[in-house]
Amino acid sequence: MKVTVDEDKCCGAxxxxxxxxDVFDxxxxxxxxxxxxVQPTADLHESVREAANMCPAAAIALDEQS
Structure with a gap:
């Protein structure tokens, strides 16, 4: 998994x-x-997916193939 964030979209929630x-601050x-x-270990994938899904600004993108 590879994580990217769009700082311009982020609303600071x-x-x-x-x-x-462990992945975001x-x-x-x-x-x-x-x-x-950027590439969290497998044990963090579930929480990273949850964070991306809960982001009110849709500022987190995940590439599951990486």
Whole structure:
């Protein structure tokens, strides 16, 4: 799995950080998503999928083939 984020779409809700804190963080100044792990290990895939599905701005994209 390969994860990408669109910082321009991010609204700073922080849902991704709550669901998958090993993969996502937020910038201190504006709350925009920070991607910590582009290719998370298999044990994190379920939480990353949940974070992407819950993102209110659809700012997280997943490539399941990578």
């Amino acid at each position: 922080g849902t991704c950080v709550m669901v998958a804190p 937020q910038r201190e100044d504006d709350g925009v998503v920070v991607l910590l792990d």
